[in-house]
Amino acid sequence: MRKIILALTISLLFFNCKTNSKKEKITGLITEKAMVVSAREEASKIGSDILKKGGNAYDAMVATQLALAVVYPVAGNIGGGGFMVYRTNNGKTGALDFREKAPLNASKDMYLDTEGNVIPGKSSFGIHSVGVPGTIAGLFEVHHKFGGLPFKDLIQPAIDMAREGFKVTNKQAIALNLTRKLFEKANNYKVLFDKEWKKGDLLKQEELAQTLERIRDNGQDGFYKGKTAQLFVDYVKELGGIISLKDLEKYRAIWRKPITFNYKNHKIISMNLPASGGICLAQILKSIAPFDLTKIAHNSSKYVQLLTEAERRSYADRAHYLGDIDFVNVQIDSLIAASYIKKRMNSFSWDKATKSSEVSHGAILGHESDQTTHYSIVDQFGNAVSVTTTLNTGYGSKVLVKGAGFFLNNEMDDFSAKPGVPNVYGLVGSKANAIAPEKRMLSSMTPTIVEKDGKLKMVLGTPGGSTIITSVLQNIINIVDYKMGMQESVNKARFHHQWLPDNIRMEPNGFDSTTKDNLKELGYELVERNSLIIGRVDAILMLPNGKLEGGADPRGDDKAVGF
Numbered sequence: 411m412r413k414i415i416l417a418l419t420i421s422l423l424f425f426n427c428k429t430n431s432k433k434e435k436i437t438g439l440i441t442e443k444a445m446v447v448s449a450r451e452e453a454s455k456i457g458s459d460i461l462k463k464g465g466n467a468y469d470a471m472v473a474t475q476l477a478l479a480v481v482y483p484v485a486g487n488i489g490g491g492g493f494m495v496y497r498t499n500n501g502k503t504g505a506l507d508f509r510e511k512a513p514l515n516a517s518k519d520m521y522l523d524t525e526g527n528v529i530p531g532k533s534s535f536g537i538h539s540v541g542v543p544g545t546i547a548g549l550f551e552v553h554h555k556f557g558g559l560p561f562k563d564l565i566q567p568a569i570d571m572a573r574e575g576f577k578v579t580n581k582q583a584i585a586l587n588l589t590r591k592l593f594e595k596a597n598n599y600k601v602l603f604d605k606e607w608k609k610g611d612l613l614k615q616e617e618l619a620q621t622l623e624r625i626r627d628n629g630q631d632g633f634y635k636g637k638t639a640q641l642f643v644d645y646v647k648e649l650g651g652i653i654s655l656k657d658l659e660k661y662r663a664i665w666r667k668p669i670t671f672n673y674k675n676h677k678i679i680s681m682n683l684p685a686s687g688g689i690c691l692a693q694i695l696k697s698i699a700p701f702d703l704t705k706i707a708h709n710s711s712k713y714v715q716l717l718t719e720a721e722r723r724s725y726a727d728r729a730h731y732l733g734d735i736d737f738v739n740v741q742i743d744s745l746i747a748a749s750y751i752k753k754r755m756n757s758f759s760w761d762k763a764t765k766s767s768e769v770s771h772g773a774i775l776g777h778e779s780d781q782t783t784h785y786s787i788v789d790q791f792g793n794a795v796s797v798t799t800t801l802n803t804g805y806g807s808k809v810l811v812k813g814a815g816f817f818l819n820n821e822m823d824d825f826s827a828k829p830g831v832p833n834v835y836g837l838v839g840s841k842a843n844a845i846a847p848e849k850r851m852l853s854s855m856t857p858t859i860v861e862k863d864g865k866l867k868m869v870l871g872t873p874g875g876s877t878i879i880t881s882v883l884q885n886i887i888n889i890v891d892y893k894m895g896m897q898e899s900v901n902k903a904r905f906h907h908q909w910l911p912d913n914i915r916m917e918p919n920g921f922d923s924t925t926k927d928n929l930k931e932l933g934y935e936l937v938e939r940n941s942l943i944i945g946r947v948d949a950i951l952m953l954p955n956g957k958l959e960g961g962a963d964p965r966g967d968d969k970a971v972g973f
């Protein structure tokens with residue numbers, strides 16, 4: 411079962427790979443004032459139209475997120491969660507955590523059998539894998555703090571699209587058809603997605619439209635209380651799950667301080683715990699900062715080697731130290747201190763690969779003891795919003811709330827069910843990321859904003875599970891060190907190392923044979939055949955002339971829209 415889920419998940423996340431190894435200069439959509447880049451044209455357009463009506467980036471965030479919940483059901487969601495990093499037009503930065511959390515009745519060993527072994531698939535499929543959703547609380551929090559237009563105007567386009575339908579793309583039809591069996595297995599009724607789809611079919615979601623109307627009319631309570639909550643909890647009970655009305659009532663989104671650090675005259679602002687993205691990004695960029703990349707060709711063996719070694723060390727720390735900051739004490743400053751990073755990289759040698767078996771987490775000072783989706787927005791006022799949101803793997807738990815028409819996440823799999831046992835992304839964890847009631851599971855999401863000379867330079871992020879961090883990393887390097895344009899950067903072939911398993915995952919056909927031969931000779935194991943595309947980066951670059959360039963990932967149906 412676990413294997414089937416994994417295979418399906420992976421194919422959903424990554425099918426239809428296209429990488430670009432050609433040399434020609436590629437340019438994305440250029441606009442004068444404002445832009446939204448998301449996984450679907452309809453959602454980007456709805457966000458951009460809100461901006462045109464005078465809404466700001468935060469209004470556009472609400473509208474885009476809700477539109478994605480309709481038009482991109484594989485990951486866009488109201489039954490999941492996510493993270494948002496923002497930068498206002500006067501340079502203030504902040505972050506919102508609307509990550510799911512473990513239900514009150516959750517416990518450390520809830521996915522283990524009587525012998526203490528992990529029960530395959532229990533944390534990643536079906537009703538037991540569901541965390542308490544945070545998306546709607548997140549949207550109301552953003553709207554309350556920053557919104558300009560009335561909430562009802564922001565949600566209405568999503569309601570209309572749910573009711574009137576949208577045309578499924580070829581990629582969507584394939585993904586839906588691949589998941590039919592799992593929809594049947596996860597639910598006790600025939601869900602509307604459970605049929606044979608083809609490109610151009612109209613997908614209408616009346617029950618979802620009604621749920622969105624309850625949110626429009628009753629605010630946050632339209633989701634966390636009243637009819638929607640009752641439908642949610644009744645269905646959870648029918649399927650034998652543990653989420654209660656109290657869980658829903660108690661959910662709160664939390665404002666967090668982003669991780670902020672400098673990389674080669676740029677200021678990077680990224681997500682803090684419970685997302686590991688910002689910390690890992692800081693560790694990896696600081697590890698490679700002493701090296702002059704202008705002397706190392708992009709995607710050459712030296713380049714892959716350097717990043718791999720930095721990634722290996724950072725992911726080893728991630729597995730040991732990182733978890734929900736409200737539950738575990740994480741010495742963030744020590745983990746990203748220059749002196750610590752320098753020590754970690756001391757064992758790096760150009761002569762051969764370090765073995766992951768020889769790398770553990772470092773000793774830090776003062777320490778005692780597919781599918782996601784990303785969208786980037788810049789408005790005509792200069793505000794920037796970077797949001798990564800997810801149900802975890804494609805269509806989450808595959809549970810579609812009966813009578814309410816939305817998918818529930820399978821985010822509980824992002825906890826460490828047992829120390830050292832990998833989750834669906836092959837990530838291992840430790841005590842820091844163990845399950846506890848109301849704790850948030852560790853995430854790899856990395857919504858990021860980059861500043862240069864006190865001005866907004868770039869907004870970016872991606873889905874891709876554990877590969878999120880390294881995809882964001884490579885795009886920052888593409889722009890900062892290799893001076894690429896935004897679309898050019900997004901299209902470039904990517905690779906990934908995460909400590910364990912000890913191999914470099916590479917996009918097929920993206921790397922030349924000399925690069926690969928050199929790496930193999932140094933002792934690196936490469937996984938290329940069947941290794942799949944890595945992430946779907948949606949990003950915006952501020953050009954020197956003040957215009958905006960979008961980077962919409964050609965690996966998906968992603969699209970930049972603006973004016």
Ligand code: DON
Nearest residue numbers: 780781782853854873874875
């Ligand atoms: O939070 C995380 O790290 C994962 N749940 C993200 C899942 C993801 O990116 C799937 N998409 N491709």
